[in-house]
Amino acid sequence: MKDHWCTNYTTCKLVNLAGFCKDESTQQKYLKSFCEQTHKTWSKCKRYEMKNELGSCPDFVFPDTTMTLAEIITKFDEQND
Ligand code: SF4
Known part of the structure; x- marks a missing residue:
């Protein structure tokens, strides 16, 4: 890991969990x-x-993701009711 990379790099699922993105090219696009x-x-x-x-x-x-943080929280709450 390089110093300028995201501070969440070592724990973020997008980076570390296989299959989190729909395919590897999508993951690479986000990484770059x-x-x-x-x-x-x-x-x-x-x-x-x-x-x-x-x-x-x-x-x-x-x-x-274009949703606001409030919209994300609302969607999360709806999914977990
Ligand atoms: S997706 Fe990448 S930039 Fe976003 S929090 Fe995870 S490691 Fe950081």
Whole structure:
């Protein structure tokens, strides 16, 4: 792991769980666009934002998910009622 990579790199399911993304090319796209980017681009990742705000992130959230954090929380609550 390089110093400029996302601070969640070693624990994030998107990086570490096989099959989390629909295919390997999708995972690689996220790694290059967010997780392994310089200039803290990963801080704009929705998974990073969720973990930073709430300490965890639901599995349906991906770096480029367009939902707001509030919308994500609402969807998570609906799924877990
Ligand atoms: S940039 Fe997002 S997807 Fe990548 S390791 Fe960080 S939190 Fe996970």
